[in-house]
Amino acid sequence: MWVEGRVVDRIDWNDKLFSLFIEADIGNFIPGQFIKVGLDIGDKRIGRAYSLVNAPDSPALEVLLVSVEDGLLSPALARLNPGDAIQVSSKASGYMTLDEISQGKHLWMLATGTAVGPFIAMLRTPQPWQRFERLVLCYGVRLARDLAYLEELQALQSANPQQFSLIPCVTREKIPDMMQIRLPEALRTGQLEQAAGLKISPEQSQFMLCGNPGMVSDAQQILLDRGLQKNLKRKPGHITMERYW
Numbered sequence: 001m002w003v004e005g006r007v008v009d010r011i012d013w014n015d016k017l018f019s020l021f022i023e024a025d026i027g028n029f030i031p032g033q034f035i036k037v038g039l040d041i042g043d044k045r046i047g048r049a050y051s052l053v054n055a056p057d058s059p060a061l062e063v064l065l066v067s068v069e070d071g072l073l074s075p076a077l078a079r080l081n082p083g084d085a086i087q088v089s090s091k092a093s094g095y096m097t098l099d100e101i102s103q104g105k106h107l108w109m110l111a112t113g114t115a116v117g118p119f120i121a122m123l124r125t126p127q128p129w130q131r132f133e134r135l136v137l138c139y140g141v142r143l144a145r146d147l148a149y150l151e152e153l154q155a156l157q158s159a160n161p162q163q164f165s166l167i168p169c170v171t172r173e174k175i176p177d178m179m180q181i182r183l184p185e186a187l188r189t190g191q192l193e194q195a196a197g198l199k200i201s202p203e204q205s206q207f208m209l210c211g212n213p214g215m216v217s218d219a220q221q222i223l224l225d226r227g228l229q230k231n232l233k234r235k236p237g238h239i240t241m242e243r244y245w
Contacts, residue, residue: 001089001090001091002036002038002045002047002087002088002089002090003024003025003026003087003088003089003090004024004085004086004087004088005022005023005024005061005085005086005087005088006022006023006024006083006084006085006086007020007021007022007080007081007082007083007084007085007086008021008022008023008060008082009021009060009082010080010081010082013145013146013148014145014146016066016067016078017064017065017066017067017114017145017146017148018064018065018066018067018078019053019062019063019064019065019148020037020062020063020065020077020080020086021060021061021062022037022060022061022062022063022086022088023059023060023061024061024086024088026061026088026089026090026091026092027090027091027092028056029052029056029091029092030056030092030097030098030099031052031055031056031097031098031118031121031122031124031125031127032051032094032096032097032098032118032121032122033051033052033092033093033094033096033097033118034049034050034051034052034092034093034094034118035049035050035052035061035063035088035089035091035092035093036048036049036050036088036089037049037050037063037073037077037086037087037088037089038073038086038087038088038089039073039076039077039086039087040087041072041073041076045087046072046073046076047073047087047089048073048074049093050063050064050065050114050117051063051064051094051114051115051117051118051121051210052092052117052118052121053117053118053120053121053149054121054124055121055124055125056125058124061088063117064114064116064117064148064149065077065078065114066113066114094242096118096208096210096240096241096242098122098127098128098131100231100233100240101206101208101231101236101240102236103206103236104132104204104205104206104238105132105133105134105204106132106133106134106135106136106198106204106205106206107128107131107132107134107135107136107206107208108136108138108192108196108200108205108206108207108208109122109135109136109137109138109207109208109210110138110140110183110187110207110208110209110210110211110215110219111137111138111139111140111210111211112139112140112141112183112210112211112212112215112244113140113141113146113211113212113244114148114244115210115211115212115242115244116137116139116148116149116210118210118242119137119208119210120149120152120153123135123137123153123156123164129160129163132163132206133163134163134164134165134196134198135160135163135164135165136164136165136167136192136196136198137153137164137165137166137167138167138169138183138186138187138192139153139166139167139168139169140168140169140170140171140182140183140211140215141168141169141170141171142170142171142172143170143172143173144168144170144173144175144178147168147170150168153166154166165195165196165197165198167179167186167192167195167196169181169182169183169186179191179195182215182218183215183219184215184218184219184222187219187222187223188222200223200226200228202226202227202228202229202238205228205238206231206238206240207219207223207228207238207239207240208240208241209239209240209241209242210241210242210244211243211244212243212244212245213243213244213245216241216242216243220239220241223238223239224239
């Protein structure tokens with residue numbers, strides 16, 4: 001079921017990566033959930049799922065998108081401006097939320113590209129800060145210009161240096177103070193632990209993996225090999241995942 005919304009603002013992070021702010025009534029949601037965003041193109045409504053970046057008390061919905069050159073929807077979304085109409089699903093969905101995690105002192109969040117969005121939504125609320133002794137966000141992109149929300153995340157780290165660690169990983173260029181490595185490889189070699197100053201263990205660690213299927217699959221296997229388990233409703237574990245396509 002769809003409701004009509006309206007674009008009220010946008011941020012262009014680079015020529016392909018952008019955030020849309022949308023006024024639409026979808027009711028309550030939990031950080032980590034997603035909505036469908038759609039447009040009528042020709043005689044069809046094209047819709048895609050996008051995670052919400054905003055906290056639940058924000059006056060506007062916020063989604064982070066990348067325009068894919070041959071995509072059916074994203075190039076049209078990239079042309080939207082404040083005042084333009086947009087279709088939004090009437091209710092948010094998804095289970096990659098902190099409510100699904102029942103244990104652990106340390107929360108590791110591994111994201112690639114636009115999949116950082118749900119983690120930003122979580123970090124904009126009190127819940128993770130109150131629940132976990134340590135929060136680690138490992139943010140993988142190809143180029144440094146793809147690091148959306150970087151200033152906000154760096155400010156969080158500066159304000160909470162004992163609790164929050166931001167670890168950017170840029171694979172296709174060398175940037176000072178950033179690792180040039182894929183997230184699974186940095187996890188496998190221990191470089192993420194070294195950068196965070198924190199050891200991974202089944203007793204204390206919770207992992208949330210969100211992003212491209214290769215990263216999610218590879219990171220999951222590394223964690224399984226280290227004794228962590230998938231987080232299931234019938235059997236709580238340590239690994240919660242969401243693939244972005």
